[in-house]
Amino acid sequence: MAEVPGNEAQDSAESSEAHIAVHWREEEYYDPPPEFTAQANANDPAIRDRFTEDKFPECFTEYADLLAWDERWHTTLDTSNAPFWKWFVGGKLNASYNCVDRHLAERADRPAMIWVPEPEDADHVTITYRELHRQVNEFAALLRDFCGVEAGDRVTLHMPMVPELPVAMLACARLGAIHSQVFGGFSGAACGHRIADSGSKILITMDGYYRSGAMQDHKVKADEAVEAARKEGAEVEKVLVFRRSPGQYQSGTPMVEGRDVFVDEVLPSYSGQTVDPVSMPAEAPLFLMYTSGTTGRPKGCQHSTGGYLAYVTGTSKYYQDIHPDDMYWCMADIGWITGHSYIVYGPLSLGTTSVIYEGTPNYPDAGRPWRIAEKLKVNIFHTSPTAIRMLRKVGPDEPAKYDFQFKHMTTVGEPIEPEVWRWYYQSIGKRKAVIVDTWWQTETGGFLGSTLPGLDKMKPGSCGPAALGIYAEILDENGEPVPAGSGRAGNIIIRNPWPGVFQTIWGTPERFVQTYYAKYNKDPDSKDWRDWPYFAGDGALQAPDGYFRILGRVDDVINVAGHRLGTKELESSALTVVEVAEAAAVPVIDDIRGRVVEMYVSLKPGYSPSTEIENKVKEAIETDIGKIARPKNIWIVPDMPKTRSGKIMRRVIAATSNFADVGDITTLANPEVVDGIRHQVQAAKHARGEVPRELTETELAEIKSFGAE
Numbered sequence: 001m002a003e004v005p006g007n008e009a010q011d012s013a014e015s016s017e018a019h020i021a022v023h024w025r026e027e028e029y030y031d032p033p034p035e036f037t038a039q040a041n042a043n044d045p046a047i048r049d050r051f052t053e054d055k056f057p058e059c060f061t062e063y064a065d066l067l068a069w070d071e072r073w074h075t076t077l078d079t080s081n082a083p084f085w086k087w088f089v090g091g092k093l094n095a096s097y098n099c100v101d102r103h104l105a106e107r108a109d110r111p112a113m114i115w116v117p118e119p120e121d122a123d124h125v126t127i128t129y130r131e132l133h134r135q136v137n138e139f140a141a142l143l144r145d146f147c148g149v150e151a152g153d154r155v156t157l158h159m160p161m162v163p164e165l166p167v168a169m170l171a172c173a174r175l176g177a178i179h180s181q182v183f184g185g186f187s188g189a190a191c192g193h194r195i196a197d198s199g200s201k202i203l204i205t206m207d208g209y210y211r212s213g214a215m216q217d218h219k220v221k222a223d224e225a226v227e228a229a230r231k232e233g234a235e236v237e238k239v240l241v242f243r244r245s246p247g248q249y250q251s252g253t254p255m256v257e258g259r260d261v262f263v264d265e266v267l268p269s270y271s272g273q274t275v276d277p278v279s280m281p282a283e284a285p286l287f288l289m290y291t292s293g294t295t296g297r298p299k300g301c302q303h304s305t306g307g308y309l310a311y312v313t314g315t316s317k318y319y320q321d322i323h324p325d326d327m328y329w330c331m332a333d334i335g336w337i338t339g340h341s342y343i344v345y346g347p348l349s350l351g352t353t354s355v356i357y358e359g360t361p362n363y364p365d366a367g368r369p370w371r372i373a374e375k376l377k378v379n380i381f382h383t384s385p386t387a388i389r390m391l392r393k394v395g396p397d398e399p400a401k402y403d404f405q406f407k408h409m410t411t412v413g414e415p416i417e418p419e420v421w422r423w424y425y426q427s428i429g430k431r432k433a434v435i436v437d438t439w440w441q442t443e444t445g446g447f448l449g450s451t452l453p454g455l456d457k458m459k460p461g462s463c464g465p466a467a468l469g470i471y472a473e474i475l476d477e478n479g480e481p482v483p484a485g486s487g488r489a490g491n492i493i494i495r496n497p498w499p500g501v502f503q504t505i506w507g508t509p510e511r512f513v514q515t516y517y518a519k520y521n522k523d524p525d526s527k528d529w530r531d532w533p534y535f536a537g538d539g540a541l542q543a544p545d546g547y548f549r550i551l552g553r554v555d556d557v558i559n560v561a562g563h564r565l566g567t568k569e570l571e572s573s574a575l576t577v578v579e580v581a582e583a584a585a586v587p588v589i590d591d592i593r594g595r596v597v598e599m600y601v602s603l604k605p606g607y608s609p610s611t612e613i614e615n616k617v618k619e620a621i622e623t624d625i626g627k628i629a630r631p632k633n634i635w636i637v638p639d640m641p642k643t644r645s646g647k648i649m650r651r652v653i654a655a656t657s658n659f660a661d662v663g664d665i666t667t668l669a670n671p672e673v674v675d676g677i678r679h680q681v682q683a684a685k686h687a688r689g690e691v692p693r694e695l696t697e698t699e700l701a702e703i704k705s706f707g708a709e
């Protein structure tokens with residue numbers, strides 16, 4: 001790697017679909033602090049040699065060997081049913097055993113989890129591995145004997161950030177049942193679709209939880225979920241309701257006789273019971289995690305037991321640098337893949353202490369995370385650019401007031417602006433913490449791109465090279481490699497399978513092949529993994545030093561605060577409002593949340609625009625998806641700009657919302673509407689003080705090609 005990066009802007013090339021030319025300034029390098037490297041799990045550069053392509057796939061036995069297996073595998077990678085890869089075939093293990101039981105001999109009294117409730121006057125709760133073992137066993141006994149849950153059954157969880165969530169996940173895993181945790185902030189309807197799609201008969205939820213200082217009624221969503229699932233023909237048999245304070249019901253909704261049960265009333269019958277962990281094939285599904293894509297239906301990403309657990313354990317060790325005695329805090333929500341892999345499975349598999357915080361980072365003020373870090377002596381901290389931007393905006397000088405010191409910090413979920421990275425490094429890391437910018441996805445189980453924290457130099461805004469055993473490349477639309485240092489962007493792909501990759505989309509294997517593998521596969525009958533590059537759906541470019549810079553989604557997905565929202569999902573929800581004839585969702589650059597959603601709608605004949613309709617659209621989206629998806633603005637326009645074939649030109653309205661040049665509109669069927677829309681939207685934005693700063697080249701490229709046609 002070059003010591004001093006070139007500081008010149010990259011050459012610009014013609015802008016086309018296949019080759020988006022991107023100007024960007026090469027950022028300066030930062031060395032990992034020597035004290036960090038001295039103690040790092042990966043501090044010998046020779047580690048890279050163990051994962052070179054000639055050692056694939058056997059290199060990944062190093063990760064699998066971090067686990068306790070009931071039976072060892074006979075085949076590391078079976079490609080016979082490409083691209084449905086099978087890892088560690090013949091091996092058997094239990095994920096709950098690996099995350100709980102195996103630590104008892106040496107670390108039973110060590111905290112497995114520390115739960116921090118949002119109200120600051122409430123004490124944190126420490127759960128040792130011994131205690132976790134007791135809770136997981138008792139809840140597994142309840143699931144098995146009270147609910148009849150068996151290996152292979154799907155169980156939907158709609159839980160907030162409380163220790164009962166990992167307990168329920170691990171209890172499912174103990175029985176070999178497949179958990180499907182739905183992000184607690186999602187609506188009841190969104191939960192209901194996922195219940196129906198996965199075929200769950202059991203829903204596990206909680207009465208309420210604290211968020212931004214207020215107790216949320218969460219049980220009400222369970223009633224909506226059961227109703228939504230019923231509309232899709234799925235019947236929920238039991239709703240298990242944890243009470244955040246046992247004995248004290250905090251929801252206004254009645255319990256449904258014969259269906260709803262308070263866990264704290266049933267659990268005492270299982271007191272002290274143990275359940276033998278069911279020895280599962282490595283290839284048995286461990287969980288489903290739904291995510292958004294180009295169609296209206298969320299995809300249930302199915303993750304395996306052996307491959308997934310091996311991959312998150314290995315990457316937690318080398319990339320999160322987790323040692324058993326660390327105090328590790330990932331501020332993500334367990335309802336996303338980050339929480340599954342890097343709050344629950346990875347850290348607990350390594351026997352460390354994982355901090356779980358119930359509430360919002362800025363409650364009651366921007367100092368909260370730093371007070372938690374100080375009090376609990378957190379030394380590894382993991383969060384998203386959105387959280388960093390928010391904490392920086394409301395309390396730029398807060399961190400200096402507290403006595404905490406991280407050795408390691410992570411950023412994940414969206415690109416981080418170099419300026420924000422530097423604040424993270426200087427003000428939060430106090431120049432003594434190493435930073436990893438980890439690029440990956442719900443589908444990939446664990447990190448795909450990141451620096452090795454003890455060995456590689458950091459570069460703000462770049463995730464770094466591909467992770468160990470991951471062979472990443474950038475291809476153009478024709479499948480030709482776009483070389484490192486060319487200054488051109490393309491589609492980032494992974495040439496090889498890895499143990500953490502998801503196994504399929506639940507129920508729709510054709511969609512799995514189509515979405516992730518068809519694009520660059522030349523021979524659908526090939527059994528050779530080399531013929532099946534994994535299409536990640538992200539635009540990226542590779543600098544001369546080999547580091548990747550991720551630009552963002554190339555599909556119809558908008559990344560809001562590090563979470564994926566599908567434009568189709570948003571639009572179909574808007575279309576449920578009776579007055580709405582057409583709807584189109586576009587991303588708008590936002591200084592805190594990265595992107596926010598704006599929705600353009602046109603009305604059916606006979607209706608005229610009103611704030612009431614705007615609110616109806618917002619509420620429809622909140623009901624169908626959740627608050628997180630609520631659009632910033634609804635623009636009711638007389639007519640949508642369209643192609644001659646009738647397709648809405650999203651790039652034109654996206655440019656309008658972002659005050660960017662709308663580009664070529666000569667191919668539109670109705671170019672005359674564009675000016676009117678621009679005046680309407682931009683005048684309103686001026687009036688609301690929503691004029692954005694000047695956009696960067698990469699932001700402009702994204703906006704101007706959004707949904708391009």
Ligand code: WT7
Nearest residue numbers: 413414415437438439440441442550552553564
């Ligand atoms: C999409 C995946 C991975 C867990 C959280 C999000 C974007 C993710 C980075 C990063 C730039 C990133 C990509 C990716 N993304 N990490 N470090 N730098 N972009 O999981 O909801 O499945 O979203 O998030 O666009 O495709 P997800």
